[in-house]
Amino acid sequence: MNLTERDALYNxxxxxxxxxxxxxxxxxxxxxxxxxxxxxxxxxxxxxxxxVNPFGHxxxxxxxxxxxxxxxxxxxxxxxxxxxxxxxxSEKLMTLLPNNQKKIFFSDxxxxxxxxxxxxxxxxxxxxxxxKTTIIAFENAFHGDTFAAMAASGISFYTQAxxxxxxxxxxxxxxxxxxxxxxxxxxxxxxxxxxxxxFIFEPLVQGAAGMVMYEPEAxxxxxxxxxxxxxxxxxxxxxxxxxxxxxxxxxxxxxxxPDMMCLSKALTGGTIPMAIxxxxxxxxxxxxxxxxxxALFHGHTFTANPTGCAAALASMELLHTDEMQNNIxxxxxxxxxxQKRIEQHPKVATARTLGVIFALEIKTEGAASYxxxxxxxxxxxxxxxxxxxxxVGNIVYILPPxxxxxxxxxxxxxxxxxxxxxx
Ligand SMILES: *Cc1c(COP(=O)(O)O)cnc(C)c1O
Numbered sequence: 001m002n003l004t005e006r007d008a009l010y011n012x013x014x015x016x017x018x019x020x021x022x023x024x025x026x027x028x029x030x031x032x033x034x035x036x037x038x039x040x041x042x043x044x045x046x047x048x049x050x051x052v053n054p055f056g057h058x059x060x061x062x063x064x065x066x067x068x069x070x071x072x073x074x075x076x077x078x079x080x081x082x083x084x085x086x087x088x089x090s091e092k093l094m095t096l097l098p099n100n101q102k103k104i105f106f107s108d109x110x111x112x113x114x115x116x117x118x119x120x121x122x123x124x125x126x127x128x129x130x131x132k133t134t135i136i137a138f139e140n141a142f143h144g145d146t147f148a149a150m151a152a153s154g155i156s157f158y159t160q161a162x163x164x165x166x167x168x169x170x171x172x173x174x175x176x177x178x179x180x181x182x183x184x185x186x187x188x189x190x191x192x193x194x195x196x197x198x199f200i201f202e203p204l205v206q207g208a209a210g211m212v213m214y215e216p217e218a219x220x221x222x223x224x225x226x227x228x229x230x231x232x233x234x235x236x237x238x239x240x241x242x243x244x245x246x247x248x249x250x251x252x253x254x255x256x257x258p259d260m261m262c263l264s265k266a267l268t269g270g271t272i273p274m275a276i277x278x279x280x281x282x283x284x285x286x287x288x289x290x291x292x293x294x295a296l297f298h299g300h301t302f303t304a305n306p307t308g309c310a311a312a313l314a315s316m317e318l319l320h321t322d323e324m325q326n327n328i329x330x331x332x333x334x335x336x337x338x339q340k341r342i343e344q345h346p347k348v349a350t351a352r353t354l355g356v357i358f359a360l361e362i363k364t365e366g367a368a369s370y371x372x373x374x375x376x377x378x379x380x381x382x383x384x385x386x387x388x389x390x391x392v393g394n395i396v397y398i399l400p401p402x403x404x405x406x407x408x409x410x411x412x413x414x415x416x417x418x419x420x421x422x423x
């Protein structure tokens with residue numbers, strides 16, 4: 001049996017209807033932007049393996065840092081103990097985060113970072129003796145697959161089996177061009193009609209929705225409204241963090257600063273699962289009390305795992321090398337050029353670029369479904385041509401690792417262009 005056949009015996013894959021899905025491709029090796037399967041077929045990883053891997057597969061700088069940490073102190077519990085890698089990660093983050101962020105809490109993945117943020121927003125008011133239990137979120141948001149994160153998510157595809165079992169969420173429109181005012185009005189109404197504890201959002205780009213983009217000025221206005229009404233703001237930067245938008249964080253484009261931020265995906269350069277939620281001093285202070293019941297009773301067994309911290313430190317250092325910043329600027333520039341050449345194509349409805357993120361929408365008759373026929377046809381075409389892209393309905397997006405070469409990126413563009421001829 002090959003790997004794919006052995007896999008089929010026992011493994012249950014994410015977001016997969018096993019009865020109708022193609023068997024998974026067994027990958028045996030990765031280097032930089034490339035992956036190889038068990039038949040030695042080569043693929044360009046044009047989505048950085050679900051947006052986690054900016055510095056390339058099998059990156060030796062991060063691998064060395066991990067090995068050194070594994071042979072020094074691989075893990076120690078974070079309840080009652082601390083260690084240098086965790087202290088260094090927090091010190092380093094303090095130099096990168098918006099300057100109102102003063103405390104950090106470690107967890108394991110994007111969903112848990114969101115779970116922590118929502119729990120802190122709710123308990124903040126509980127600790128103050130105020131009853132505020134509603135969370136505001138965008139339509140078509142994606143914040144993860146644990147329960148509070150699912151509640152905040154608006155893509156019904158992921159959550160329909162659990163409707164009626166969620167915390168209270170009110171949804172407002174995303175302030176995409178032409179819909180800004182509708183979004184502001186909906187936010188004011190949501191705050192007026194509910195006891196809102198917090199507002200969670202993906203800043204500037206909604207990833208899972210298909211790289212839906214909106215302007216910093218619009219988000220600033222929403223943050224201003226929340227701040228006027230003491231609604232806690234949570235920037236879910238799980239996808240956008242660590243350079244994707246061209247700045248370290250999407251929030252770096254804003255005038256107003258969020259009260260909390262959620263980080264994961266690229267945090268460890270795509271090596272070890274890890275996440276961080278960050279907070280203002282005011283949030284931390286609402287839990288700081290003689291009363292033990294006011295503490296944040298949340299934790300995970302592997303909280304602040306030293307090996308994950310070592311990977312995060314190495315990644316954050318790589319991000320700010322001239323080489324990587326130049327790569328980000330180069331990819332952005334070439335996306336803009338590709339956008340110019342493709343947006344006039346008769347089958348392209350719209351195209352957009354922010355940082356290293358590029359997306360185009362294919363013209364369709366009616367709405368394309370999330371995992372529909374068009375999407376599957378495109379996906380299969382890309383795989384056949386050795387490029388890993390996962391379209392969302394009729395939206396094709398590229399989010400490459402920063403180290404992708406000029407030639408590899410050009411191949412990705414060409415395959416996307418040829419795909420337009422088969423749809
Ligand atoms: C991927 C993602 C999450 C969930 O992260 P997991 O590590 O998959 O749990 C949450 N928020 C956003 C914006 C994401 O892109």
